[in-house]
Amino acid sequence: LAKTTQPISMDSYEGQEVNITCSHNNIATNDYITWYQQFPSQGPRFIIQGYKTKVTNEVASLFIPADRKSSTLSLPRVSLSDTAVYYCLVKRGNTPLVFGKGTRLSVIA
Amino acid sequence: EAGVVQSPRYKIIEKKQPVAFWCNPISGHNTLYWYLQNLGQGPELLIRYENEEAVDDSQLPKDRFSAERLKGVDSTLKIQPAELGDSAVYLCASSLDPVSKLFFGSGTQLSVL
Numbered sequence: 001l002a003k004t005t006q007p008i009s010m011d012s013y014e015g016q017e018v019n020i021t022c023s024h025n026n027i028a029t030n031d032y033i034t035w036y037q038q039f040p041s042q043g044p045r046f047i048i049q050g051y052k053t054k055v056t057n058e059v060a061s062l063f064i065p066a067d068r069k070s071s072t073l074s075l076p077r078v079s080l081s082d083t084a085v086y087y088c089l090v091k092r093g094n095t096p097l098v099f100g101k102g103t104r105l106s107v108i109a
Numbered sequence: 110e111a112g113v114v115q116s117p118r119y120k121i122i123e124k125k126q127p128v129a130f131w132c133n134p135i136s137g138h139n140t141l142y143w144y145l146q147n148l149g150q151g152p153e154l155l156i157r158y159e160n161e162e163a164v165d166d167s168q169l170p171k172d173r174f175s176a177e178r179l180k181g182v183d184s185t186l187k188i189q190p191a192e193l194g195d196s197a198v199y200l201c202a203s204s205l206d207p208v209s210k211l212f213f214g215s216g217t218q219l220s221v222l
Contacts, residue, residue, distance in 0.1 A: 043213025
């Protein structure tokens with residue numbers, strides 16, 4: 001399965017846009033990129049998934065360049081409640097998700 | 110709609126004691142997962158069920174861990190005997206099928222003293 005690399009931690013002030021970039025150099029043709037969010041004392045929660053170009057939902061946007069070797073999760077105008085760990089994962093068919101350490105985002109007032 | 114329900118929320122036991130965790134997945138979800146999460150780490154897969162069949166249990170330490178999913182709905186994960194290193198959060202997740210997104214429960218935090 002394609003290994004992902006993302007920053008260990010990031011800090012941001014409230015109201016700013018946050019972009020978390022993930023690299024997945026060995027992504028395969030049929031793989032999807034998926035992101036999960038985890039708050040303290042809770043299980044991870046699905047945020048967004050994409051294959052290429054741009055995907056947007058009510059929570060975030062996901063940008064995937066043509067070569068698909070990286071992706072960027074964009075959180076618009078973060079608030080304190082967006083403080084969480086964000087996991088970038090590669091989804092391959094029916095293979096179970098493999099989680100890394102994720103990116104710990106701290107939003108500061 | 111109720112999410113994935115796990116119990117207990119917290120469990121404290123002494124080493125060498127047995128412990129069991131229970132999970133009730135979202136209704137209609139055929140795929141069920143047990144993950145283990147250590148502090149500061151991402152979840153690690155222990156076992157995956159398709160209905161009542163364990164289809165991926167290569168990461169389950171079978172000398173002390175066991176799991177079952179009778180009737181393809183609820184699932185139980187057991188540790189016997191527990192060791193100090195088993196202290197972690199045990200997460201259950203379910204999905205409609207193996208390719209759909211996962212829904213996680215809040216987990217059971219186990220402390221082995």
